Amino acid sequence: MRLMEEPLIRRDEAGLYCPLGGFHIDPWRPVPLAVITHAHADHARPGCGEYLAAREGEALLRHRLGREARIRSLEWGETVRLRGVRLSLHPAGHIRGSAQVRIEGAREVWVVTGDFKRASDPTCGAFEPLPCDTLVCEATFALPLYRWPSAESVLAAIRIWVEDCARRGMAAVLYAYSLGKAQRLLAALGGSLDQPVLVHGAIAAINRLYEAEGVALGDWEPLPERRRRGALAGRLILAPPSAAGAWLRALGPAETACASGWMSIRGQRRRRAYDRGFILSDHADWPALLATIAESGARRVLLTHGQGEALARFLSERGLSAETWLTTYEGEGE
Amino acid sequence: MRDFVSLLETLDRARGQRARILALADHFARSDPADAAWTVALLLGERPARILDTARLRGLIARSSGLPDWLVELCHAHAGDLAETAALLLPGSGEGLPPLSILIERELLPLARRPLSEREQAVLALWSRARADERFALNKLLTGGWRLGVSRATVVRALALHSGRETWRITERLAGEWRPSAEAFRALIASEEERPDPARPYPFFLASPLPEGPGALGDPSAWLAEWKWDGIRAQLIRRGGTSAIWSRGGERIEERFPELLAALEALPEDAVLDGEIVAWSSDRPDSFAALQRRLQRRRSPRRLSAEIPVRFLAFDLLERSGVDLRSRPLDARRSALAEILHKSSDIVQISHCLDFDQWERLSALRACCRDFGVEGVMLKRKDSPYRSGRVRGDWWKWKIEPYTVDAVLLYAEPGHGRRAGLLTDYTFGVRGEQGQWLPVARAYSGLSEDEIVELDRWLRRHTLKRFGPVRQVEPHFVFELGFEGIAPSTRHRAGLALRFPRILRWRRDLDLAAVSSIDELRALLRH
Structure with missing residues (x-):
């Protein structure tokens, strides 16, 4: 009798585990060796013995994990041997430094996409399609309802909104993730507005990390602490969603908007009680998920991030082996 | 259709009632009266007949998007709205739909009477003609469901702002069954009254829930109390040769209650009565569930009327022999009501006042509500006029604890x-x-x-x-x-x-x- 080869990745209590390589990917508990796809908090958690991540994202990961963390970084496509497997990292296009993890065993190749998008983003390397046998794929927006409009049209709508706010003497507060989404917006918008974009302190700190590595973010300034009454009218202000509340009230008259994939659905737009919702996501939409799975040539697909049931069934009906894996990744925050 | 779509988007974004009123008034000013009429009708809850049921619409969405049925169903559950699901799943974008009134009157309304296969073809054709941003509104018209978060009061105030007429006048003109047309819209905002419809009801005066005990209402002798009946609120109208029964929802329901209509026609003089229709069995109120069986049928078959008899419990008189009584005090209106009804049949009868001189006594009566088959007591100030809409202060409902x-x-x-x-x-x-x-x-x-x-x-x-x-x-x-x-x-x-x-x-x-x-x-x- 021939022994079945052990799967290259399985789930254990700490997350996605590669038993042949002796490492975890984006673990949610401390482990000896963690391969990190990107520096968002639900993927990069402190307390692990050693971290392995992409060079492009090292500074961001350091910012998240602190000075003491032991981080070893890899160039894109650089291969390392970890016990019984060969591992390399490839751009995922989600945020700066976001990586797909390619694992090659004796018989099979597995790829873990991490969070990814296929739309272009001036702040990070473009997603690289990787052939594999098994694809572990995120499924944050895995319903055909989610089809992103072109980023250009959304950015144009944001500019029109800012002008509209200016006419009515209001500040335009746009909520966006402080790591990734904010910089993508700045890089795309910063040059095209009359005045520099003002940013919340949490975003300013990360902007400096991006600029230290030569990423151009256009004209931006930290939101001044002291300001004249009405000074913010017509200004675009970027802030993390957590800034709503007292911080927002201190700005004076302001309209609020959110840039997120969730803004596709009217009910979700209304419930969040933002004045405006712009559909801009750093995740793959339904067509991009299908295209990515098809390009990988994988016969087996494992879906993370919770919304995968529909996609799993859809793929199964098309002859692929597909199932969902429960994870604690949150995908795009609200 | 574009103007209407942009109105919907503005309303969606508008923060606060004031912003919605301004957006609406602006829309009325820019619209053709025929389109404005339909906007008003839709905002007030008028629904063009549903052209396809949910299951068939989902089937069509599956057909034109190429997705399996189960996935369309899941998307529907996720988006929470079929019209939006269709708008998000359909591919491409067409050149655009005609103005609202033309779309509804020339295309959607005639379609409702066509056979199923023709309706399905027509919906597919409409989808491919619609621009992507028109599809949501189009689908709302097709599915007949519309909740825009715009209250009747908001529509009335926007019409008043647009036309410069008083809100009460607009409210009265809109009461009852308002049929959208260019003429109707012009009449709605006109300065002069045209010949009013004899079947037209008055806007209902609605009671508010009593926030705490009645102690805060002061002297009990200034107040009148009645049972709060567990039925549906209605106005009985008799003017000249016309008789009508109106529900609070603005629907004519006399065909559902032929026995009430007969009793109304037997009244000694012209009058408008306000009260509650209640299912009645063995000399006490029957359950609301029983009354619902009467409401479900557009016309009540004799068998059903016999099985579930109803009564109208009148508690107010709004008009008598052509005179509007609404500004008179409640106790005067009630005496006039008693005069009219003293020889009436059992079917239309007065809702008697409860006898109490102290709040404790009323509280004790309320405690036995369940034994009488009622859901609480109503408290009305004896000198109150008959106001319009939900105005706090004069009428309170004091329901039993659940x-x-x-x-x-x-x-x-x-x-x-x-x-x-x-x-x-x-x-x-x-x-x-x-x-x-x-x-x-x-x-x-x-x-x-x-x-x-x-x-x-x-x-x-x-x-x-x-x-x-x-x-x-x-x-x-x-x-x-x-x-x-x-x-x-x-x-x-x-x-x-x-x-x-x-x-x-x-x-x-x-x-x-x-x-x-x-x-x-x-x-x-x-x-």
């Missing part, structure tokens, strides 16, 4: 509209004889926004099984539900169902041991 039960949350599914995507429709159960959980009620409201979000997160992590959009969750959280009554049910495994269940409190202080038993509920059923 029954309560401690139940466990068993199933959850996503809500609709504003709550789409969040698990907000809950099914609750109590403990059965063998210790098993028996579902007895579904409830939606009663939690704060924060609680809903917190519970949603917990439920997603503690899902045991999924049946389409419905999740079976770990029995863990206990809720105190309020309900108005209990009825035998063949649909529920428990054999009974709670009436108007709602969440009163999330009882985090209670664990599963505190959940009520089915026997406690059965005891109420026998009561």
Whole structure:
């Protein structure tokens, strides 16, 4: 009798585990060796013995994990041997430094996409399609309802909104993730507005990390602490969603908007009680998920991030082996 | 259609009533009267007949998007709205639809009478003609469901602002069945009154819930009390040769109640009566469920009228022999009402005043409401005029405390509209004889926004099984539900169902041991 080869990745209590390589990917508990796809908090958690991540994202990961963390970084496509497997990292296009993890065993190749998008983003390397046998794929927006409009049209709508706010003497507060989404917006918008974009302190700190590595973010300034009454009218202000509340009230008259994939659905737009919702996501939409799975040539697909049931069934009906894996990744925050 | 679509987008974004009124007034100013008329009608809840049912629409969405049926269904559950689901799933974009009134009058209304296959073809053709941003509004017209969060009062104030007429005048012109047309819109905002429709009702005066005991109302002798009947509010109109019965929803319902119509026509003189239609059996009010069977049929067959007799309990007289009495004090109106009704049949009778001189006495009467088959008492200031709409201060409803039960949350599914995507429709159960959980009620409201979000997160992590959009969750959280009554049910495994269940409190202080038993509920059923 021939022994079945052990799967290259399985789930254990700490997350996605590669038993042949002796490492975890984006673990949610401390482990000896963690391969990190990107520096968002639900993927990069402190307390692990050693971290392995992409060079492009090292500074961001350091910012998240602190000075003491032991981080070893890899160039894109650089291969390392970890016990019984060969591992390399490839751009995922989600945020700066976001990586797909390619694992090659004796018989099979597995790829873990991490969070990814296929739309272009001036702040990070473009997603690289990787052939594999098994694809572990995120499924944050895995319903055909989610089809992103072109980023250009959304950015144009944001500019029109800012002008509209200016006419009515209001500040335009746009909520966006402080790591990734904010910089993508700045890089795309910063040059095209009359005045520099003002940013919340949490975003300013990360902007400096991006600029230290030569990423151009256009004209931006930290939101001044002291300001004249009405000074913010017509200004675009970027802030993390957590800034709503007292911080927002201190700005004076302001309209609020959110840039997120969730803004596709009217009910979700209304419930969040933002004045405006712009559909801009750093995740793959339904067509991009299908295209990515098809390009990988994988016969087996494992879906993370919770919304995968529909996609799993859809793929199964098309002859692929597909199932969902429960994870604690949150995908795009609200 | 473009103007209407941009109005919807503006309303969607508008913060506060003032912004909605301005957006609407602006829209009325720019629109053709025929289109403005339909905008008003749609905002007031007029629905063009539904052209296809949900299942067939979903089938068409599947056909034109190339997606399997089950996936369209899942998307519908996720978006919480069929019109929006279709708008998001359909491919491409067409050159655009005609103006609202033309679309509805020339295309949608005639379509309703065509055979099914033709209607399906027509819907597919409309979808491909519509621009991507028009599809949501188009689908809303096709599905007949429309909740825009714009109240009647907002529409009235926008019309008043646009036309410079008083709000009360607009309200009166809109009362009853308002048929949209360019002429009707012009008449709505005109300065001169055209010949009014003899069947036209007055806007209803609505009571507000009494926030605390009646003590705060002051001297009991200034107040009149009546039973709060468990039926439907209605106005009986008789002017010249015309007789009509209007529901509070603005629907003419005399064909559903032929015996009331006959009694109305037998009145000695022209009059407009306000009161409550109640199902009646063996000399006391029957349940609301019984009355509902009468309401479901557009025309009441004789058999049903005999099986479920009704009465009209009149409590106000708004007009007598052509004179509008609404500004007179309530006790004067009631004396006039008693004069008119003193020789009337049993079917239309006066809703008698309760006899009390102290609040304690009224409180004691209210405590026996259930024995009389009523749902509380009404308190009305004796000198109050008949106002229009829900104006606080003169009329109060003091309902009986609901029954309560401690139940466990068993199933959850996503809500609709504003709550789409969040698990907000809950099914609750109590403990059965063998210790098993028996579902007895579904409830939606009663939690704060924060609680809903917190519970949603917990439920997603503690899902045991999924049946389409419905999740079976770990029995863990206990809720105190309020309900108005209990009825035998063949649909529920428990054999009974709670009436108007709602969440009163999330009882985090209670664990599963505190959940009520089915026997406690059965005891109420026998009561």
